[in-house]
Amino acid sequence: MEEKKEKMLRPIFHVTGGNGWINDPNGLVLYKGRYHAFYQHYPHDVHWGPMHWGHVVSDDLLHWERLPIALYPGDGEDGCFSGSAIVWQDKLWLLYTGFSENGGGENIRQLQCLASSDDGVHFTKHGVVIGEKDLPAEYSPCDFRDPKVWCKDGWFWCIVAARAKEGRGRILLYRSQDLFSWEFVNDLLGEDSLGIMIECPDYIEEKGLLLCGEQFQPHEGNTHLNVHTTRWYSGSIDYQTGRFTVKNRGIIDYGFDFYAPQTFAYDGAMMGWLQMWDRNIPSEKYGFAGMLTAARKLTVKDDELYQEPIVKGETVVEQEVNGRICDSGKIGVLRITADNVKSLRLALRQKDGQQTTLALDGDEWVFNRSLSGESMVGVEKDADSLAGIRRMPFKKAAHTELIVVMDEFSVEIFADGKALSATVYPDLDADKITLDVDADYCKYVREKVL
Numbered sequence: 001m002e003e004k005k006e007k008m009l010r011p012i013f014h015v016t017g018g019n020g021w022i023n024d025p026n027g028l029v030l031y032k033g034r035y036h037a038f039y040q041h042y043p044h045d046v047h048w049g050p051m052h053w054g055h056v057v058s059d060d061l062l063h064w065e066r067l068p069i070a071l072y073p074g075d076g077e078d079g080c081f082s083g084s085a086i087v088w089q090d091k092l093w094l095l096y097t098g099f100s101e102n103g104g105g106e107n108i109r110q111l112q113c114l115a116s117s118d119d120g121v122h123f124t125k126h127g128v129v130i131g132e133k134d135l136p137a138e139y140s141p142c143d144f145r146d147p148k149v150w151c152k153d154g155w156f157w158c159i160v161a162a163r164a165k166e167g168r169g170r171i172l173l174y175r176s177q178d179l180f181s182w183e184f185v186n187d188l189l190g191e192d193s194l195g196i197m198i199e200c201p202d203y204i205e206e207k208g209l210l211l212c213g214e215q216f217q218p219h220e221g222n223t224h225l226n227v228h229t230t231r232w233y234s235g236s237i238d239y240q241t242g243r244f245t246v247k248n249r250g251i252i253d254y255g256f257d258f259y260a261p262q263t264f265a266y267d268g269a270m271m272g273w274l275q276m277w278d279r280n281i282p283s284e285k286y287g288f289a290g291m292l293t294a295a296r297k298l299t300v301k302d303d304e305l306y307q308e309p310i311v312k313g314e315t316v317v318e319q320e321v322n323g324r325i326c327d328s329g330k331i332g333v334l335r336i337t338a339d340n341v342k343s344l345r346l347a348l349r350q351k352d353g354q355q356t357t358l359a360l361d362g363d364e365w366v367f368n369r370s371l372s373g374e375s376m377v378g379v380e381k382d383a384d385s386l387a388g389i390r391r392m393p394f395k396k397a398a399h400t401e402l403i404v405v406m407d408e409f410s411v412e413i414f415a416d417g418k419a420l421s422a423t424v425y426p427d428l429d430a431d432k433i434t435l436d437v438d439a440d441y442c443k444y445v446r447e448k449v450l
């Protein structure tokens, strides 16, 4: 009985595939008043396999209900890769990448396909709508994926990740009147990415925000250390020329486990994949691998990106802190506010030498999961990665706000609008919390979620 319970262990309010593997969030959309989230899913194993689209739905981005798998490979596709959703004529439309192996290598094809649903549950595939003939000759049809669609001025617009045959990652802009027939507009940035390929581009017109993933990019100081990283660009698209003008740029999340974010059509909230490629995933032994982040609200102010988790729980502890506070809890939200903070160290999931910590060190937050229980080893060989460390900038200010979203197997840290996400696998009963703080004033709040 006990063993069965443990085998079924899952995060409480983060989306998983139930059983099996998941990666990127897909098709995030508000449809008929409910939030629909799809995700890259292989239900038959805890490893990546022929991609399906799993499906969950929610009224509040916190309680998720599982729906039947929306897209299955087949119909000439060896996998239904990432994509997005849009509502048109009362129907829910999915634009996704049909992946065909064709013997591999240069014969691989990644083309953009369409599916639709009248009820938001059952989907009908309509085949390829942005095919090889729609891809200018200088880009490779082997790396052409992850369409993100939106609507503006009577047109459907869509960006797709691509790779220049003689270069690296690109983002291509297309437009259409009916979702079935698409016209190439331009190469959005007109230059190669730093990494070898771009993945999962997203554009939020109302915020002037472009997001994307990058594969195998070089490190930049202590950032972009993960094998794959994410970037945001503030700026705007000129729809006449199809070019995006960059005003500012940055990393979306400083943590170990964050990739392939997407925003909800008609709402703008963002979710990402709370995991990373090419690492062992200790939850495999419980029958699942991969989860989505909690939903985040995005704001662009003075060309900077600010993120804030949308989750709100019921306050169970609210206390002023002067020195140290000890508490316990492993699932919920911590909200720590401090005025003129001089030092701060937060230790979570503590038990018998195990702990997950975040501490201020000069102009950095230093996150350390080296004592977080089961180790996670990836392909990254830099000193921080080997030491279980990730860093995030800290700017001295009169007021500092720290929010930590904790669930079974994860912590997502938000400090003054910046984010750092990581999975952790300590003992299941490791739940002590210690906060040491030196500030003019500090308040500690713990909220219970679900």
Ligand code: FRU
Pocket (backbone or CB within 6 Å): 023, 024, 040, 051, 081, 082, 097, 145, 146, 199, 200, 259, 260
């Ligand atoms: C990003 C990604 C996408 C692709 C999908 C395949 O994590 O590689 O580019 O569509 O995963 O599962």
